[in-house]
Amino acid sequence: MKVTISVIKADIGSLAGHHVTHPDTMAVASKVLSQAKKDGIIGDFYITNVGDDMELIMTHTRGVYDSKVHEVAWNAFKEATKVAQELGLYAAGQDLLSDSFSGNIRGMGPGVAEMEFEERKSEPIAIFMADKTEPGAFNLPVYKMFADPFNTAGLVIDPLMHVGFNFEILDVYEGESVTLSSPEELYDILALIGTPSRYIVRKVFRRGDDEQATVVTVDRLNLIAGKYVGKDDPVLIVRLQHGFPALGEALEAFSFPHLVAGWMRGSHYGPLMPVSQRDARATRFDGPPRLIGLGFNIKDGKLVGPSDLFDDPAFDETRRTANIVTEYMRRHGPFMPHRLEPSEMEYTTLPKIMERLKGRFKKAEDVKGGKESKHVNETSSD
Ligand code: 13P
Ligand code: 13P
Numbered sequence: 001m002k003v004t005i006s007v008i009k010a011d012i013g014s015l016a017g018h019h020v021t022h023p024d025t026m027a028v029a030s031k032v033l034s035q036a037k038k039d040g041i042i043g044d045f046y047i048t049n050v051g052d053d054m055e056l057i058m059t060h061t062r063g064v065y066d067s068k069v070h071e072v073a074w075n076a077f078k079e080a081t082k083v084a085q086e087l088g089l090y091a092a093g094q095d096l097l098s099d100s101f102s103g104n105i106r107g108m109g110p111g112v113a114e115m116e117f118e119e120r121k122s123e124p125i126a127i128f129m130a131d132k133t134e135p136g137a138f139n140l141p142v143y144k145m146f147a148d149p150f151n152t153a154g155l156v157i158d159p160l161m162h163v164g165f166n167f168e169i170l171d172v173y174e175g176e177s178v179t180l181s182s183p184e185e186l187y188d189i190l191a192l193i194g195t196p197s198r199y200i201v202r203k204v205f206r207r208g209d210d211e212q213a214t215v216v217t218v219d220r221l222n223l224i225a226g227k228y229v230g231k232d233d234p235v236l237i238v239r240l241q242h243g244f245p246a247l248g249e250a251l252e253a254f255s256f257p258h259l260v261a262g263w264m265r266g267s268h269y270g271p272l273m274p275v276s277q278r279d280a281r282a283t284r285f286d287g288p289p290r291l292i293g294l295g296f297n298i299k300d301g302k303l304v305g306p307s308d309l310f311d312d313p314a315f316d317e318t319r320r321t322a323n324i325v326t327e328y329m330r331r332h333g334p335f336m337p338h339r340l341e342p343s344e345m346e347y348t349t350l351p352k353i354m355e356r357l358k359g360r361f362k363k364a365e366d367v368k369g370g371k372e373s374k375h376v377n378e379t380s381s382d
């Protein structure tokens with residue numbers, strides 16, 4: 001049977017700052033999804049959170065972009081927002097950019113990752129969810145999973161994987177995507193995805209049979225009135241085993257806590273720290289950026305599981321490294337490269353400061369340069 005997995009997420013308000021969702025908002029969202037399951041719109045669901053982001057994990061047989069499924073998610077977030085408002089939670093309704101649903105949740109604020117496929121006899125998947133970062137944060141681990149044999153032994157050993165994978169890469173500024181093949185075009189892939197704020201690995205397909213292996217939430221970027229709205233806490237779905245990465249290969253890709261953008265006020269780089277569900281709460285400097293992973297099987301369209309994938313001493317050293325890097329980055333305070341460059345900052349106030357100081361800048365007579373020179377000043381990229 002063909003099954004669709006839809007993970008739709010939003011931050012509809014959180015406890016004590018941009019910290020953690022409240023159980024009452026999760027409970028009311030759960031009620032909405034329960035009803036949708038009774039009504040036969042969805043087959044199954046699981047609700048979770050990473051930090052202040054609520055994730056609705058749903059299975060159904062209605063395909064991607066289904067307006068009924070999107071409406072269920074929208075209603076769940078709307079109801080949860082009401083509770084968030086009653087409780088006075090912080091930034092209630094933060095990610096809901098519209099008052100009324102108009103057939104498709106894309107472009108309305110929540111992030112959407114959906115994939116439809118023929119369910120295998122055993123269909124293992126992992127869902128990775130992160131807070132205080134952006135979809136491009138998954139570029140490096142997805143590259144490792146699907147293109148780096150030092151991470152994924154299956155690329156060498158498994159005949160189904162040995163043919164390589166196609167990477168669909170989105171340019172969020174131009175709203176265009178390009179598909180490049182690994183291994184032949186590896187260097188081209190890296191030339192693009194090494195700029196994760198602009199180029200995002202949106203989907204990966206297995207070559208040979210074109211089976212889809214991953215999908216990432218990029219919809220909010222895609223965008224909303226043609227304007228780049230930046231750092232949206234992302235979700236990645238990965239199909240596992242038998243021609244896809246083994247679970248352990250997918251997890252191995254997160255053993256290095258690489259630097260990602262989106263920490264504190266959406267404006268700082270920090271290490272992506274994989275944690276258990278229990279520790280999925282943003283704390284120090286509203287972070288460090290957190291990642292959780294849940295493992296499921298899909299059977300007859302139902303979710304079996306989950307297993308809390310990073311709730312494991314095998315990731316203690318990764319977390320320790322992340323904490324050392326946290327300390328190192330924090331010592332830079334407001335200086336780049338801890339702070340993002342002005343054009344990348346989510347809550348941009350620096351140009352306003354430049355506006356205010358405009359009249360106070362005087363020509364430095366003893367320095368060559370100025371408008372005619374090739375030098376670009378810090379705010380010219382805005
Ligand atoms: P406030 O200015 O609403 O406190 O928000 C700051 C912040 O945390 C932005 O992410
Ligand atoms: P969220 O995007 O997770 O709401 O965080 C906002 C922020 O900037 C916290 O510092």
Ligand code: MG
Nearest residue numbers: 011018052091
């Ligand atoms: Mg928030």
Ligand code: MG
Nearest residue numbers: 052053131233
């Ligand atoms: Mg968040």
